[in-house]
Amino acid sequence: MxxxxxxxxxxxxxxxxxxAGHVARLKDEHAITPGLAVILVGEDPASEVxxxxxxxxxxxxxxxxxxxxxxxxxxEEALFALIDRLNADPxxxxxxxxxxxxxxxDERRTVARIDPAKDVDGLSVENAGLLATGGDALVxxxxxxxxxxxxxxxxxxSGQEAVVVxxxxxxxxPMAQLLLREDCTVTVAHSRxxxxxxxxxxxxxxxxxxGRAGMVRGDWVKPGATVIDVGITREAHPGRPGKTRLVGDVxxxxxxxxxxxxxxxxxxxxxxxxxxxxxxxxxxxxxxxGLPVPEGLTx
Amino acid sequence: MxxxxxxxxxxxxxxxxxxAGHVARLKDEHAITPGLAVILVGEDPASEVxxxxxxxxxxxxxxxxxxxxxxxxxxEEALFALIDRLNADPxxxxxxxxxxxxxxxDERRTVARIDPAKDVDGLSVENAGLLATGGDALVxxxxxxxxxxxxxxxxxxSGQEAVVVxxxxxxxxPMAQLLLREDCTVTVAHSRxxxxxxxxxxxxxxxxxxGRAGMVRGDWVKPGATVIDVGITREAHPGRPGKTRLVGDVxxxxxxxxxxxxxxxxxxxxxxxxxxxxxxxxxxxxxxxGLPVPEGLTx
Numbered sequence: 001m002x003x004x005x006x007x008x009x010x011x012x013x014x015x016x017x018x019x020a021g022h023v024a025r026l027k028d029e030h031a032i033t034p035g036l037a038v039i040l041v042g043e044d045p046a047s048e049v050x051x052x053x054x055x056x057x058x059x060x061x062x063x064x065x066x067x068x069x070x071x072x073x074x075x076e077e078a079l080f081a082l083i084d085r086l087n088a089d090p091x092x093x094x095x096x097x098x099x100x101x102x103x104x105x106d107e108r109r110t111v112a113r114i115d116p117a118k119d120v121d122g123l124s125v126e127n128a129g130l131l132a133t134g135g136d137a138l139v140x141x142x143x144x145x146x147x148x149x150x151x152x153x154x155x156x157x158s159g160q161e162a163v164v165v166x167x168x169x170x171x172x173x174p175m176a177q178l179l180l181r182e183d184c185t186v187t188v189a190h191s192r193x194x195x196x197x198x199x200x201x202x203x204x205x206x207x208x209x210x211g212r213a214g215m216v217r218g219d220w221v222k223p224g225a226t227v228i229d230v231g232i233t234r235e236a237h238p239g240r241p242g243k244t245r246l247v248g249d250v251x252x253x254x255x256x257x258x259x260x261x262x263x264x265x266x267x268x269x270x271x272x273x274x275x276x277x278x279x280x281x282x283x284x285x286x287x288x289x290g291l292p293v294p295e296g297l298t299x
Numbered sequence: 300m301x302x303x304x305x306x307x308x309x310x311x312x313x314x315x316x317x318x319a320g321h322v323a324r325l326k327d328e329h330a331i332t333p334g335l336a337v338i339l340v341g342e343d344p345a346s347e348v349x350x351x352x353x354x355x356x357x358x359x360x361x362x363x364x365x366x367x368x369x370x371x372x373x374x375e376e377a378l379f380a381l382i383d384r385l386n387a388d389p390x391x392x393x394x395x396x397x398x399x400x401x402x403x404x405d406e407r408r409t410v411a412r413i414d415p416a417k418d419v420d421g422l423s424v425e426n427a428g429l430l431a432t433g434g435d436a437l438v439x440x441x442x443x444x445x446x447x448x449x450x451x452x453x454x455x456x457s458g459q460e461a462v463v464v465x466x467x468x469x470x471x472x473p474m475a476q477l478l479l480r481e482d483c484t485v486t487v488a489h490s491r492x493x494x495x496x497x498x499x500x501x502x503x504x505x506x507x508x509x510g511r512a513g514m515v516r517g518d519w520v521k522p523g524a525t526v527i528d529v530g531i532t533r534e535a536h537p538g539r540p541g542k543t544r545l546v547g548d549v550x551x552x553x554x555x556x557x558x559x560x561x562x563x564x565x566x567x568x569x570x571x572x573x574x575x576x577x578x579x580x581x582x583x584x585x586x587x588x589g590l591p592v593p594e595g596l597t598x
Contacts, residue, residue, distance in 0.1 A: 006307070084321070125428035126425065128431040128432050130427035155500070159491050159492065159493045169432045169433065173431055173432075177431075180487055183492075186486065186487050186491040187484065187486040188484070189484050190479075190484070192457050192482040199484060244381065
């Protein structure tokens, strides 16, 4: 193996520490405590786990965590009434509704109800538009995390050939916008791309987010490239019957022979997501109070 | 010369006829007349010409044209009061403010004041966000016009390698989004791209919007590619002293030897812009009345 391993767990811990430092300063100097409100509708077990991790991280960073649990049969009216209340609450700087929500509720309408200035998941049309037009957007946490990893690994990204495989609203499209802002030459590839291997081989920066385990092979990687693997699939463990393991979209062992640097799965991009949720909440809080947003924690 | 010439003037005339047909039907069947309001602040001579062309085209399509001329020293308050009135006026389905506005006014704030559903220039953050997330956006007229020309020239664009040179909010970024929606593999290149010629040579569809006369040379074009030239620069005529001529971003004679099809300057992309303004106004009118938007006139 030749590639440097990008340790997302360690880097995310550093980001969380930096956020905590800024939170402590906001309390000391301005008597402000950033607050994140999380809405959970119903009792999806995976969502319970995610919400728990977010709560722990929020509290560990010195922020206030507000949890709102609604029953699975909550009406849109009741959900929106809660969102309206949180939008108006000056102690709440970030609001997220844990998805999926029960089927009778609509994710798009729910996101649209959240004040864009508090939309720390960066999912609203307003924030997508701000990102697309160079404004002060709240950016979705996973692409923001990838950007931070890339800046940390490479420094200046200007002029690099970047290829993003996948074009979701949640990841691929905002990731492409972020790389374009950094002056990369950016290609978005996807399932309809004709020679995907050849397109990937052009990349100085290759970001894979397709959700298909091991799809990006070693010979798709340009020697020396930086590879960011956003995929995460649970599959049967090949060596340990009855056990499972998490794998990414990139065939890690093969790619690591060729790449200059690569994120592992798990322990690469994953830990950055919550770190960026905290960074977004901090940024939203600073903006709400007319204070400068700390450097290096936003797009 | 081997390339087919894409006649934007003729195609724009066909689009305008189709719009006029739909307008006539709206009047007959629903007693609705689409209306476009144009705001002109100050007396910029070029703007006067543009506004005149828009008025003629609007009236020729059977729509109502509302012109609002404000003096150059109009306050933002007065401008916004007018926009608010037009936002509320059910006879007005599209609103555009002709830019540039005098320096004491702010273009971003002005656009943000226009109801996104009437923002027929497609310049608002809301419409950029809708385009980026796959919603029913009003798309800026020039990229929409290019998309229509490409669909007409090529039919299905799926799987084509598209390269957009230029990354403005007005053109390059929305053009890239539109091509991605059509399932192209899309690269955005720009002034920081390292080997721009090589990147352009990959393109089955090459769209140039850099504003530098003749920058894209013949040997930047892949044989058989479709070339869309969005640039328009007035320069001294080489053969006729004292005269000027309009040229594009592409060295036309050279590129036409290699390309499969190419838009000329003038007479290529230019005429599509007003045609798409009419198409956007029609679409906005249909949506305002809960009617289906005619096919082929939107993204």
